[in-house]
Structures are given as C-alpha cells and as structure tokens.
Amino acid sequence: MVLQARRLDNVQEYYFSGKLREVRALEAAGKPIINLGIGSPDLAPPQQVISKLNEALSNPGAHQYQPYKGTAEFRNAIRDFYKNHYSVALNAETEILPLMGSKEGITHISMAFLNEGDQVLIPNPGYPTYSSVTNLVEAEAVYYELNAEGGWLPDLKKLAEKDLSKVKLMWVNYPHMPTGASANDEFFAELIAFAKKHEILIVNDNPYSFILNDNPQSILKTEGVKEVVLELNSLSKSFNMAGWRIGMVCGSESNIDTILKVKTNMDSGMFFPLQAGAAEALRLDKKWFADQNKIYKSRKDKVLELAAALNCVPEKDQQGMFIWARVPEGKTSEGFVDELLHTYDMFTAPGFIFGSQGEGYIRFSLCTSEENIAEAVKRVKKSA
Structure with a gap:
C-alpha cells in the first residue's frame, strides 16, 4: 500500500x-x-453574458490555449471594473492576474510566498480553505480570534503584542464570511500600517462586496498599499457564475509576477469564451x-x-x-x-x-x- x-x-x-x-x-x-x-x-447569470459566451464559441481561436495572464479584453474589463466600482486604479498588464476561481488563488498565493515553517495569520471564524492550504504547504496556521463584541474585526493592538517575527502572510475577508461583518477605510488604513510595521503580506478575499451592500469596498483603495496587499475577487457570487470558476488577484507587479511563477507551472489560461463572458459581466452597470x-x-x-x-x-x-x-x-x-x-x-x-x-x-x-x-x-x- x-x-x-x-x-x-x-x-x-x-x-x-x-x-x-x-x-x-x-x-x-x-x-x-x-x-x-x-x-x-x-x-x-446575466443573459447578455450567456449570449457573449455563446458568441465567443465561434471565434477562430476560441479552442486554443489561452494566455496564462488572460486575454487583454478580460484584464481591461477587470481594470475598468475596479475603477468604476471601487475607485481603484490598476495597470491591466502588470497588476491583474485572472484565476480559475479565487479558491485557486488561495493555493497559488500560499505556494508563491510561504516556506515550510512560515506562520500565517488566519481569522477564527473564517473560510476553512485558508487553514487547509496553509497545512498543505507545510506552513503554520496562527489563528486570530474574531467576536461579536469586536464587530468581527481583528484586534490589531493585541496582535501586535505577539511575536510576529515568523509571520509572513495574513488572510482577511471583508465583507466577512461567515459573519457578514464589514470593514471601513479606517480599519483598512490601520491594517496596512500593521502590515508595513511587521513586514506581513495582507491578502483580502473580497467576493461578497456587492451583495446586500450599497458601498462596495476594496482594500486596494487605501493609499500606498500595493506592495503589502493582494486582493482576491470573484464573479462567482456577484454575477451568479460560481460554476464558471472565474476569479482574479490584484496587487503590485512584483507580487503578481511571483504568483505567476506558480500559476504557469500548475494550469493554463482559462477557456476563451469564459473570459469573453466574464468581461461582458464586468461591464454591467449598477x-x-x-x-x-x-x-x-x-x-x-x-x-x-x-x-x-x-x-x-x-x-x-x-x-x-x-x-x-x-x-x-x-x-x-x-x-x-x-x-x-x-x-x-x-x-x-x-x-x-x-x-x-x-x-x-x-x-x-x-x-x-x-x-x-x-x-x-x-x-x-x-x-x-
């Protein structure tokens, strides 16, 4: 055996x-x-998205391998989406990486940045995959507790009192799953300051920002953050496209290039019609x-x-x-x-x-x- x-x-x-x-x-x-x-x-999903998917099936190059970094049309749609809805400016060529679902990104990011024995700050309660992937890459999960009294936000002052010398990455997720708690600009600013002081890469997992929320937030809107922050996003929830497996990670060019080293050795670019449909979804209005x-x-x-x-x-x-x-x-x-x-x-x-x-x-x-x-x-x- x-x-x-x-x-x-x-x-x-x-x-x-x-x-x-x-x-x-x-x-x-x-x-x-x-x-x-x-x-x-x-x-x-939106009907015009399904129509665009079907239309793209007839494209002469639809059934060939696609670029690892996604099509230019899809990346440009992500750039415009972030600008229009989050007031975040991104470079479509260097600061955006399409993913086959944001869950894939959790694995890619962990493999790209974590060595055996590195510590990872993980919310408790939080999405179980953060812990599972941390264990798979043989890093060490360090849980920070969230509670109703604290608005389901981490106590950064309490965290700063701990030995963080081995912590390399911190997962956050706002709007938060499973509690539905939200974060504001003030909290994100404090979180960025915490990350810079302790040299920790923050990853905000952000698939729920448009659901029952009139003020969608991105941590990337905070000034001067891209070197210490990555943000995962997804079309699964906001556009009813969970089975399409379409997500993205956004951040600095150097961090995106690091993740790309993993992605190019683990999978390929997603099916062209999926990217065409996804681009159409991201162009929908409010x-x-x-x-x-x-x-x-x-x-x-x-x-x-x-x-x-x-x-x-x-x-x-x-x-x-x-x-x-x-x-x-x-x-x-x-x-x-x-x-x-x-x-x-x-x-x-x-x-x-x-x-x-x-x-x-x-x-x-x-x-x-x-x-x-x-x-x-x-x-x-x-x-x-």
Missing part, C-alpha cells in the same frame, strides 16, 4: 463534501430537503447589483423570520449572501444543524466548521428561492 503524503496528515475532507453526501442520501430516500447551507447562487439585491433582501427578510421561529439570534447589519445567527441556549452548532436536518428536512451550516469562535452559531444561505424559505418557516411553525 502506498502511503499518502505527510502534508495530508493535518488536512481533512471538506465538511460540505461529506455532509452533502448525507443530504443527497436523504433526498434519494424521498426526503424533501431544503438546502440553506451552501453559498452557490441559484439565480441565473442596476444589475440593485436588481439582485432586491431579491436577496426579500430572501433575507424570510430567513430572519425563520431564525426567529427557531429561537436563533442573528447578528446585525450583515452583508453578503448568508445570515449568521446564534443557536438557542444549550445547543451546539453541529447538534442543532443535525436536529434541523432530521426534524424539518432543512440543511444549514454549523458554525464550528469555520473555527472555534464559530461554535454556538449557524449560517443560513440566501441561495434558495423565497418559496423554499417560506416552506421552511411553515414547517417550523407547524410543529411549534
């Missing part, structure tokens, strides 16, 4: 990968499961986001009704496509999720999978129809 690599010793199968097998088995047995657990948009947010606002109102019926207490002023809520007193997040699954045929995400600071919370997704959420409310109230 060939043994697995040691780098996998501290890496587990992604929670949703295993749990969804259980959910699918219940569905196959006839259970009418309402899935409120996964952040995969159920809404359609009405697209306003129309999407009307739908998400109606869904959010129903999920808040569901949370109240379940005696869960949601956090205030949440952005993004989830509702983060405290479970009833005396319940654990995993136990409560299983209770909902087997009592109401309803699947939600337990907070513990996002870190120890997530224990005692669950995460409801807004990626299902208002009718499904209403049915979930009906089931709960019927059994009350």
